[in-house]
Amino acid sequence: MSSPTLMSLLCVAEFALWIALGFLFWKKKLHGRFPAMGWYLALRVASAPVLLVLILGQARHWFADFCSSLYFDLYWAVYIASALLLFFICIEVFRTALSSFSGLQRLGTLAFRWVAAASVILSLSTLAIAQPRICVIADVAYRLMRTVSILELCLLAFLCLCMNALRLTVRDMAFGIALGFGMMSTNDFINASLLSRHASLTDAFQFVTELVILLTLSIWIAYTVMPEPERKPLMMPANSAIMRWNEIASALGHTGTQVAVQPAGGFVLTEVELGVEMALNRNLRNRESET
Numbered sequence: 001m002s003s004p005t006l007m008s009l010l011c012v013a014e015f016a017l018w019i020a021l022g023f024l025f026w027k028k029k030l031h032g033r034f035p036a037m038g039w040y041l042a043l044r045v046a047s048a049p050v051l052l053v054l055i056l057g058q059a060r061h062w063f064a065d066f067c068s069s070l071y072f073d074l075y076w077a078v079y080i081a082s083a084l085l086l087f088f089i090c091i092e093v094f095r096t097a098l099s100s101f102s103g104l105q106r107l108g109t110l111a112f113r114w115v116a117a118a119s120v121i122l123s124l125s126t127l128a129i130a131q132p133r134i135c136v137i138a139d140v141a142y143r144l145m146r147t148v149s150i151l152e153l154c155l156l157a158f159l160c161l162c163m164n165a166l167r168l169t170v171r172d173m174a175f176g177i178a179l180g181f182g183m184m185s186t187n188d189f190i191n192a193s194l195l196s197r198h199a200s201l202t203d204a205f206q207f208v209t210e211l212v213i214l215l216t217l218s219i220w221i222a223y224t225v226m227p228e229p230e231r232k233p234l235m236m237p238a239n240s241a242i243m244r245w246n247e248i249a250s251a252l253g254h255t256g257t258q259v260a261v262q263p264a265g266g267f268v269l270t271e272v273e274l275g276v277e278m279a280l281n282r283n284l285r286n287r288e289s290e291t
Contacts, residue, residue: 003207006207007206007207007210010207010210010211010214011210013214014210014213014214014217015048015049017214017217017218017221018041018044018045018048018217019045020221021041021217021220021221021224022041022042022044022045024221024224024225025037025038025041025224026038028224030173030224033092033096033173034089034092034093034096034173034177035092036085036088036089036091036092037089037092037177039085040082040085040086040089043078043081043082043085044082047074047078050074051071051074051075051078054070054071054074055071057071076137076138076141079141079145080140080141080144082145083141083144083145083147083148084144086145086148086152086181087116087148087151089177089181090112090148090151090152090155090181091109091112091113092174093155093159093174093177093178094108094109094112094155094158095109096173096174097159097162097166097168097172097174097175098166100166100167101166101242101246102246102250103245103246103247103248103250103251104242104245104246106250112151115151116147116151119147119150119151120144120147123143123144123146123147124140124143145188149184149185149188149189150185152178152181152182152184152185153182153185153186155178155182156178156179156181156182159174159175159178163175165242166242169229171223171226171228171229172228172229173223173224173228176219176220176223177220177223179219180216180217180219180220181216183212183215183216183219184212184213184216187208187209187212188209191205191208191209
C-alpha cells in the first residue's frame with residue numbers, strides 16, 4: 001500500500017472518530033458540562049467535509065480556481081477558532097477540577113485569564129506585520145495555537161500533581177480531556193523540534209501525528225462510553241492546607257467587617273498622657289495625706 005493511500009485511509013478513520021465522538025458527547029449531554037468542548041467538536045465535524053470538498057475542487061480547478069482562495073481563508077479561520085475554543089476548554093477543565101473549592105476556583109480562573117492574556121500579548125508582540133497576507137495570517141494562527149498548547153500542558157501537569165488534593169480520579173472526564181489535549185500538544189512540540197533539524201522526515205512525522213490524533217480520539221471515546229464516577233462531597237479536616245488556602249482565596253476581594261485602627265503615633269501619645277495623669281494624681285494624694 002502506497003503512502004498517499006495509507007494517509008487517506010487514516011484521514012477517513014480520523015473523520016469517522018470525530019463524528020462518533022461528537023455523537024456520543026452530545027448523547028451523554030456532556031456539552032452542558034463542557035460547552036466549549038461541544039462547540040469544538042461541532043466545529044471539527046462540520047469543517048472537515050467542507051475542507052475536503054474544497055481540496056477536491058482545488059485539484060480539479062472548479063469555479064475558476066476560486067476553491068484555492070476559499071480553502072485558504074476557511075482553513076485558517078477554523079484553525080484560529082479552534083485555538084480560541086481550546087483556551088475556553090482549558091478554563092472549563094480547570095473550573096471543573098476545582099468545583100469543590102469555590103475560592104480557589106474563582107482566584108485560579110482570574111489568574112488563568114491574566115496568564116493567557118499576557119502570553120498572547122508576548123507571543124504577538126514580535127509579529128512582523130510587513131509580510132505578505134498569507135504569512136501574517138499563518139504566523140498569527142501558529143502563535144496562538146502554540147500559546148494554547150503551552151496552557152494545555154501546564155493544565156495537565158497541574159492536574160497530575162494536585163490529583164490527590166483535589167480528590168480527582170483518572171476516570172474523571174475533566175482529566176480525560178486534559179490528557180488528550182496534552183498528548184496532542186506534546187506531539188506537536190516534538191514534531192516541530194525534530195522537523196526543524198531533519199526536514200527529510202516530514203512524511204514519517206505526518207504518520208506519527210495522525211496516529212497520535214487517532215489514539216487521542218479513541219481515548220476520548222472510551223471516556224464518554226465508560227460510566228464516570230460520581231463526585232461525592234469532600235470530607236476533609238478543617239485544618240487541612242488546601243481548605244485554608246480556599247478560605248484565604250474566598251476572602252480575597254470581599255469586603256468584611258470594618259475595624260478602626262488607631263495610628264501608631266496617637267497610641268504612643270495616649271500612653272504618655274495616661275502616665276502623666278497617674279503621676280499627678282499620686283502626687284495630689286501624697287500632699288493630701290501630709291496635710
